[in-house]
Amino acid sequence: MLLSTVALAVGLAIGVVALTAVLRFGLERATDDAAAQTAGDVASLIDEGRLPDPIPAGGTTLVQVIDQQSRVLAASAGGDRLVPALNAEQLSAALSGPQTVPGAQFGVSGPVRTVARQAGPPATPSIVVVGVPAGDIDDAVRIARTALIVGYAVLLAVLAAVAWRIVGATLRPVEALRAGAEKITGAGSTDTLPVPASGDEIRRLADTLNGMLGRLESSRRRQRAFVADAAHELRSPLASLRTQLDVALVTGTDPDTADLLAEVDRLTGLVDDLLILARADDAAPPPREVLDVAELAEQVVLRYADARVPVTAGRTDNRAPVVQANPTAVARVLANILDNAVRYAATNVTLSVGAAADGGAMVIVTDDGPGIPAADRRRVFERFTRLHDARDRHTGGSGLGLAIVGELVRQQGGSVTLDDKSPGGEPPGLRVEVHLPSGCAVVGGSPSAT
């Protein structure tokens, strides 16, 4: 803003200088032309031998005709008849071009522009000296310069004011945005930036930034809710541990080591789950390798030999689907799904592996438990969701199992689908389908409910 005003001022100053220079040049040229014209006229009169005395000259023009000995032969009405107006040096300079000399030499005030030229027969040459008072030129230039400077100063002020207003009006919404952004502390505020009423780029910028703030806020809120939930979940085993130890201390008896260990196991499991989820939130997925899904599934199922209901593994076809995936993640996914199935199944759980239509693998786990109502199938993939609010911890788990399944499968580029095992049946049971793509995963898949 200041810079543009300064640039404008410099430009205008250069303009003033240039204009006055041109004006002075033009006026001097006109004067010189007039003087040369007069000198030419007088010279032709001399050549013709008809030089009158006094020499007729218009207006303020002064004319002297002098001979080689610097004697004045003739002069115009106002000219000096005895003393030549120019000394020898000035004369020779004037002969080569127009000169400015002090007016006192011509008996007038102000500077005088003079020209001189040879005239008469070569034997007795004479010199015509014409002087035109140039005080008018200085006056005219001075007046013009003053007018220009004053005019330009006013113009400059007006332009600066206009520019100030225009730039200010354009930038005011930006300043409002800046002030709004400064007010946003990030500490629990749900502030948004002020959106200007206009429909221009700044409004779109404000809308975009507000959208970003909204997304950040909702992500922050989810994170905070997750941390609060995690803290609550950690409290229960801690409370149990503390009470068992307190009671042992107060009663002077030994605590039940198996009970303490069970609580420690629960805490460990919960912390492990939280860590898995925290890592799943990070960008970098675990390394993948070529994985025989059927083989891995059989290994996982072996761990359920002592489960409360029998878990059987099978294959839907003879092909052994091979995928690019992280074995630890896939094993965790299958174990979590089986844990869930075993927890709710009435009599049995089955797991079968087959090839998917796209060459990937399809793992299907079914149980004959109460199933999950269609309306809740998306919710169970959220963290700390327990259906029925049945916080029966012997059966309820941490509430993170299916959330981990969803995250890990998404990370492997696959998808999870929940469905009734026997639609319309009572109970309907649950059928979990995990689809793992064969090759390099397409990131962005998500658990889906049908």
Add this chain to the structure above:
Amino acid sequence: MRLLVVEDEVRLARALQKGLRSEGFAVDISHDGASGLESARVGNYDAIVLDVMLPRLSGYEVVRTLRRERNWVPVLLLSAKDGEYDEADGLDVGADDYLTKPFSYVVLVARLRALLRRGAPERPAVLVAGDLVLDPAAKQVARGDATISLTAREFSLLEYLMRRAGEVVSRLDLLEHVWDSYGVSEANVVEVYVGYLRRKIDTPFGRAAVTTVRGVGYRLETDGG
């Protein structure tokens, strides 16, 4: 002294039972809200330790149901939630104390003793006189299904009268308990406010819950007039 512990965490419940027994209490255990409520109804317990997050019926619901059934057994709530509103809600539904998990067992026992000292007099969370109902926590008054809007002063006056329903309460008593020391400028302020109150809780319903006992004071009829 007989205690009921309603707690779905089996190992925590077992440890509590063991500890409380060593203190000389007789301790029964329930693992979910519904069976806890059933035990509380039939067993003549001196106090109940009640978890808030229970399967089948939450601790809040258990307390609310007991109080609605005019069962005034002292209840100590245990909760993993430590929000101030969680605690306030627990106390407002009628519990007598609230501990956040993880808690100190020593403090739990001390608080249980304090509860047992106070015994189990009627201390309803919601005051009832016939069809006239006043909820101090929700600041609500209703006559039957009709909600009645009272000013803060009228509300305090009615609350005080309802807490001593059936008794004659003197004007001086009301002045001392409903008005603060500097608020009274008129000698007949009690009469004026009783008038306001009657116009809201009695006149529109054709009832007379507040009776004037000449020369003594006022009485709120236990049947709501």
